[in-house]
Amino acid sequence: MIPKYALEAIDKMFQDICNSNLPFAGKVILLGGDFRQTLPVVRRARPTEIIEICLKSSILWPLVQVFHLRANMRAGADELHFAEFLLQLGSAQLPLKQSEPFQGSIEIPDECVLENNDSIVDFIFSDSNGDLSGCVVLTPTNDEALQINEQILEQLPGDLHTYHSIDSVVSDNQEEIEQYPLEFINSLTLSGMPPHVLNLKVGCIVMLLRNLSLKDGLCNGTRLIVRNLRDNVIDGEILTGISVGNRVLIPRVTLSPNDTNLPFQLKRIQFPLRLSYALTINKAQGQTFDKVAIYLQRPCFSHGQLYVAFSRAKSFRAVKVKVCSNIMQGYVREKCYTRNIVYPQVL
8 A cells, every 4th residue: 555655665675774675675575465455545536537546557567476365364265155255356357237227336245244234333233242343344435334334333242431622723923723623633533643523432443543652553544442431542552563462541641633625734633543333444444353244325436445445354144235225226126235445457
């Protein structure tokens, strides 16, 4: 997912440090990844612009020797059909619908389809025995993920604790600050930011949104279960990574994202946590779950998103897809169709 400029910057750094003109100063660099997965995020970019910024467009790529890892380490020996389906999905080799409606879409396997009247939330809760740490709902965008998180939280037992953030506009100009009402600033929930109103319960699953302590396993993307809720600190138990089972205390921190479309810089003081029963597909990349529900209120909109969503599970039985019918996706004669976007130039 890194842009080519990051790799080229590392190359220049090695050359400067080692006083060498060789690529990476002659050091061996190991890159790991799968170009079937999502590419670097470029806001409002056309496909050609996204392809241009990926690693395969770098001047260093011709120097790379490619080794293929062909065994699916998530799927078991009895799930070879699922592993083959994932490869076909990620390589755009699945048959496309040739007629309207939904021309150019792929068919979702019947065993993975949730009917219109079936609930994503009920699927996640079924057979979980109260342990939802291995269950997740994946959506293409943040808006749907936030809505589903709140729905699941309502069904959990226990008292609701609400934490409000302290928001402000970073500016030396008082007139500019006064242009933006506090109610408007509070209503914003940017990508990678906690909401202004953070609702939590003891026992709920959350995700850390910032690197707090790499040594203790508190990295961006770490999932935790809440064990205690206090006014100024949240007691959690780590569920993923190298520190599974450790108890940690999460404080409020100051968050101020720079890469936004806002005409001002937002500063938010809040716990760097978000409920993680529902995640965006991009945020879930690299993780493995026991049960995955894919909620497509709209089709996936970028390269590899549908492949990433399906490949978080281990088998056909562990993944279900809920598609909301519109002009781009829906149901035809009990068959379910949606868009699968793949850029062949990067495969």
